[in-house]
Each structure stands twice: as C-alpha cells, then as structure tokens.
Amino acid sequence: MAKGLFFVAVFVVLSGVSARIVNKFKCPEVRAVPHFDLEQMLGSWFVVEYYASAEEALSYSCMKSVFAQDDHVQAADGSVEWTPGVTMNFTYRFADDPVGENLFGNITWRVDLNQPAHWTHAESTYDGVYNTYVLDTEYKTWALLLHCAEQREGARYLSAFVLSRKTTLPKNVMAYLRDKLPRYDIDMKYVFPIPHDNCKDKPARADYSPVLVEVDSKVPQKPGVSYNVDGGQ
Numbered sequence: 001m002a003k004g005l006f007f008v009a010v011f012v013v014l015s016g017v018s019a020r021i022v023n024k025f026k027c028p029e030v031r032a033v034p035h036f037d038l039e040q041m042l043g044s045w046f047v048v049e050y051y052a053s054a055e056e057a058l059s060y061s062c063m064k065s066v067f068a069q070d071d072h073v074q075a076a077d078g079s080v081e082w083t084p085g086v087t088m089n090f091t092y093r094f095a096d097d098p099v100g101e102n103l104f105g106n107i108t109w110r111v112d113l114n115q116p117a118h119w120t121h122a123e124s125t126y127d128g129v130y131n132t133y134v135l136d137t138e139y140k141t142w143a144l145l146l147h148c149a150e151q152r153e154g155a156r157y158l159s160a161f162v163l164s165r166k167t168t169l170p171k172n173v174m175a176y177l178r179d180k181l182p183r184y185d186i187d188m189k190y191v192f193p194i195p196h197d198n199c200k201d202k203p204a205r206a207d208y209s210p211v212l213v214e215v216d217s218k219v220p221q222k223p224g225v226s227y228n229v230d231g232g233q
Contacts, residue, residue, distance in 0.1 A: 027148035027156055028158075033134050036117035038086065039069065041067055041137060043067060045066070046165070046167050047161050047162070047163060049177075049193055049194060050159070052158070053155065054157060059096070060092050060192075060194055061095040062199035063092035064091050065088050065089065065090040065161075066089045067086055067087070068089070069084070070085035070108060071085070081110070085110055086111055087106055088107050088108075092104075100200075108121065110122075119133075120132075133147075135180060142173055143161075144163070145163065146184055162174070
C-alpha cells in the first residue's frame with residue numbers, strides 16, 4: 001500500500017513539473033485589463049523597468065514614451081486604414097553609451113474598441129502581427145504592458161514595460177507589478193531597471209528597428225525578423 005502511494009506521489013509531482021513547461025515558440029495566454037479606458041492611458045510615461053527575451057545583455061537609460069490616439073493606422077502594404085489606433089513615440093539611450101545619445105522611434109497599433117486593452121501592430125518590417133496587452137494600470141500613476149510576436153522560425157519575441165508617470169515607483173507598487181510577470185513566462189532575472197538620472201535633453205535621431213542582443217553576447221544587432229500571422233488580428 002505504501003509503495004502504491006509512493007508511485008502516486010511521484011506521478012503527481014511529475015505532472016506538476018510538466019504543467020510548468022514553457023513553449024518558447026508560442027505567446028502566452030493573456031487576459032488584458034477589463035473595462036479599459038484608452039483615453040486615460042494617453043500622455044507621457046517613464047519606462048522604469050524593461051524586459052525583452054532577445055535583449056538579455058543590453059541595458060537602457062532615460063527611456064520615455066508618449067501615447068497618442070489616432071484615427072488611422074498604416075497597413076502592412078503601406079496603405080492607410082481609417083480605423084482606431086494608438087501610437088507610442090519613445091526615446092531612450094544605451095546605458096553604456098559614453099556620449100549619452102538620445103534615440104527615438106515609434107509604433108502604431110490597431111485598437112479594437114470592443115477589446116481596447118489589446119492592440120495589434122502589423123507592417124512589412126515584421127511581416128506579421130505584434131500583440132500588445134495592457135495587463136494592468138492605475139492610469140494616473142502606473143501601467144504594465146506586455147508585447148509578444150511569434151516568428152515563422154525561432155523563438156517568439158516577448159517583452160514587457162513597467163510604466164510610471166514619474167521617474168520612480170514606490171517599492172510596494174513595484175513588487176505588485178513584478179509579481180504579475182512570471183505568469184506570462186517572463187524570466188525575472190532579466191527584468192532590468194531603467195535609470196532616469198542625468199537625462200538632459202539632447203537632439204535625438206531616429207532608430208525604428210528593434211535592437212537585439214543574443215544570449216552570451218554584448219553586441220547590439222538589428223536582425224530581420226519575420227513573424228507568424230496565424231491567429232489573425
């Protein structure tokens with residue numbers, strides 16, 4: 001009888017382990033924040049913590065973003081679609097850049113007003129769909145965003161932003177937001193703070209393509225990517 005119980009216990013433990021196996025090729029299942037008010041999300045934010053699955057050796061500073069609502073988006077073929085959208089203009093620096101050069105870029109998502117906390121982006125650069133979810137927000141203080149895109153070949157691209165209306169957040173708020181990330185397959189070892197010290201305004205230059213750094217490398221790269229559009233927009 002004891003031997004039988006032992007095998008049952010082993011089976012339960014192994015079942016629990018297998019249930020936690022992460023598929024690095026598929027985006028995690030996400031439930032965006034309900035009853036989301038897009039207009040309250042607009043405006044300026046500081047990115048105070050950042051994660052990207054392909055940038056485990058790269059650090060940033062002075063990362064800011066400004067969200068604005070649009071009445072159109074650019075389609076993958078370059079044409080304009082008159083549909084609700086939201087644009088994020090962002091500026092940042094590489095933390096190890098001795099010159100402290102500001103870079104900037106932007107991205108525009110299509111917004112389904114029936115699911116306003118789930119945004120989709122598609123353009124020829126990505127050759128697919130880039131999903132963004134507002135996981136949670138308090139609008140006037142903080143917000144938590146998750147981004148994911150599946151590639152035709154290779155692992156998915158997964159990233160997250162912890163946003164704040166100020167350059168820092170209280171420790172209890174940071175703990176609350178960080179506690180949400182592991183359930184979406186985010187490795188907390190690579191969630192890095194974004195410092196906002198000595199962020200004097202300087203002329204910024206455009207840098208629209210993603211900067212990626214391979215694991216065990218410190219060399220920034222901007223590889224071409226092609227994403228799987230299965231599942232639609």
